[in-house]
Amino acid sequence: MMDSDRTMLPVSVPRLSKSKFLAGLQCHKRVYLEIHHPDRATPPDPSLQAVLDMGTEIGTLARSLFQGGVLIEESYRQREAALAHTASVLADCSVPAIFEGAFEHNGVLVRVDILERVGGTDGEPPSWRLIEVKSSSRVKDVHLDDLAIQSEVLQGAGITLSSTCLMHIDTTYVYEGKEIDLHRLFARKDVTEAVAKRRAAVPAQVSAMKSVLLRSEPPVVEPDHHCHSPYDCPFWNHCTKDKPARWIFHLPGSSQVVGPLVDQGITTIDDIPAETALSLAQRRVKDNVEWVSPALRTALRSIRYPVHHVDFETVMLAVPRFPSTRPYQSIPVQWSNHIEEESGLLTHQEFLHTEPTEPRKRWAEALIESLGERGSICVYSAYEQAMMRQLAEAFPEFRSAFQAILKRLWDLHPVIKDHYYHPAFNGSYSIKSVLPAVMPSLSYGDLLIQAGGQAAAEYYRMVFVETDWVERAEIRDALLRYCARDTLALVELRRVLKEKAEK
Numbered sequence: 256m257m258d259s260d261r262t263m264l265p266v267s268v269p270r271l272s273k274s275k276f277l278a279g280l281q282c283h284k285r286v287y288l289e290i291h292h293p294d295r296a297t298p299p300d301p302s303l304q305a306v307l308d309m310g311t312e313i314g315t316l317a318r319s320l321f322q323g324g325v326l327i328e329e330s331y332r333q334r335e336a337a338l339a340h341t342a343s344v345l346a347d348c349s350v351p352a353i354f355e356g357a358f359e360h361n362g363v364l365v366r367v368d369i370l371e372r373v374g375g376t377d378g379e380p381p382s383w384r385l386i387e388v389k390s391s392s393r394v395k396d397v398h399l400d401d402l403a404i405q406s407e408v409l410q411g412a413g414i415t416l417s418s419t420c421l422m423h424i425d426t427t428y429v430y431e432g433k434e435i436d437l438h439r440l441f442a443r444k445d446v447t448e449a450v451a452k453r454r455a456a457v458p459a460q461v462s463a464m465k466s467v468l469l470r471s472e473p474p475v476v477e478p479d480h481h482c483h484s485p486y487d488c489p490f491w492n493h494c495t496k497d498k499p500a501r502w503i504f505h506l507p508g509s510s511q512v513v514g515p516l517v518d519q520g521i522t523t524i525d526d527i528p529a530e531t532a533l534s535l536a537q538r539r540v541k542d543n544v545e546w547v548s549p550a551l552r553t554a555l556r557s558i559r560y561p562v563h564h565v566d567f568e569t570v571m572l573a574v575p576r577f578p579s580t581r582p583y584q585s586i587p588v589q590w591s592n593h594i595e596e597e598s599g600l601l602t603h604q605e606f607l608h609t610e611p612t613e614p615r616k617r618w619a620e621a622l623i624e625s626l627g628e629r630g631s632i633c634v635y636s637a638y639e640q641a642m643m644r645q646l647a648e649a650f651p652e653f654r655s656a657f658q659a660i661l662k663r664l665w666d667l668h669p670v671i672k673d674h675y676y677h678p679a680f681n682g683s684y685s686i687k688s689v690l691p692a693v694m695p696s697l698s699y700g701d702l703l704i705q706a707g708g709q710a711a712a713e714y715y716r717m718v719f720v721e722t723d724w725v726e727r728a729e730i731r732d733a734l735l736r737y738c739a740r741d742t743l744a745l746v747e748l749r750r751v752l753k754e755k756a757e758k
């Protein structure tokens with residue numbers, strides 16, 4: 256049988272970019288596949304564009320802190336033109352900063368977010384501050400690697416760097432309304448020393464990647480925990496397609512359990528020795544049988560009618576838009592409520608804020624009215640509780656209503672976790688795993704939006720990016736259907752579990 260990873264012999268070493276270099280640091284096979292077989296990657300999540308849009312907004316705001324800076328507009332494909340444009344701007348002493356400058360050294364091409372001139376006027380030798388802008392809320396190891404390759408290329412290309420900085424979002428900043436205070440939105444960290452330490456290893460890392468890229472076939476790398484750090488590798492499905500259904504890496508929990516098992520040569524969950532210390536969730540996956548606790552019936556009967564089944568959707572904005580909110584604060588924008596009477600009658604109410612205005616008051620008023628004063632409020636995590644506490648804190652006028660509502664919360668998640676297991680859960684009690692296992696006819700597969708992260712990204716696109724009203728209407732419909740499915744899932748899960756408990 257042909258190995259699907261086999262390929263033609265590359266004739267010359269392809270040029271690396273900083274993203275390819277970072278892919279290569281994660282895994283040599285990944286950089287090989289990205290360059291020679293990009294078609295084997297799983298297509299990116301549709302919500303990726305919204306994440307990119309948010310990153311673009313952050314980048315543009317960061318640049319506005321460097322008045323008079325020049326943007327190198329040529330794209331990645333216009334390599335020669337970008338390099339030439341950068342060189343001409345570098346030579347112009349009146350330019351205080353260069354945005355997206357292109358530099359190349361030793362076959363590695365990088366684009367630099369911001370290069371700030373800190374010397375070179377009045378006849379001094381020119382020197383520069385390298386600044387990377389990230390939409391994250393802290394400095395991560397991968398950012399230091401990102402800056403190490405940029406620093407290596409810049410200095411190889413003859414640029415003198417006086418320091419290296421990372422600008423990231425400061426989540427302690429509270430937006431007061433009107434103009435965003437960019438000096439408080441961004442935190443600036445000097446990482447010169449940490450980057451210099453990593454830079455020392457870069458030439459050897461680049462040369463190892465280049466020799467891998469010249470091979471006629473990808474290196475053999477076993478997929479394991481490294482495939483998910485610092486990012487989920489897009490070749491995971493490709494690399495694991497021939498693994499057994501009960502592959503050892505499907506055992507939930509930490510690498511501290513799986514690692515030693517792999518070292519012992521264990522490849523499937525069924526081969527795990529009986530005496531191995533496992534958590535309860537891992538034990539359930541190993542046993543691989545349906546389990547119903549005798550106490551499930553009592554737990555389910557503690558609910559009071561009418562039962563409100565609710566779910567919230569929120570958006571987290573890197574750049575806060577509503578007064579008294581912080582970057583990445585969860586802002587509730589949508590809820591769904593399926594109400595079940597004791598007679599079995601089911602009705603549905605919902606709310607979705609579709610304008611780029613402060614959503615929280617209208618969201619809270621509509622929710623409080625929908626929940627009324629009677630019955631349990633069935634949720635599937637502690638998230639709804641946390642969100643209502645946050646709203647009660649921010650809007651004192653809702654405090655007493657939310658305090659009464661919080662007393663009626665009834666969480667189905669711990670009930671399932673403590674009293675029921677199905678082999679198709681595969682150790683996960685997320686509603687996205689539980690629902691198709693218990694109610695295969697009611698999954699998320701028929702929906703345009705199938706996960707919370709995608710819902711948040713689509714919401715951002717609908718409200719803050721998209722201008723086509725047809726597209727906006729489609730997103731609105733998809734969001735309503737997704738949230739309604741979450742709460743209908745709660746109704747159906749309770750029903751199926753009741754049947755199992757009463758058997």
Ligand code: SF4
Nearest residue numbers: 282285482488491494
């Ligand atoms: S899935 Fe893992 S082994 Fe395969 S290319 Fe990606 S990081 Fe490497």
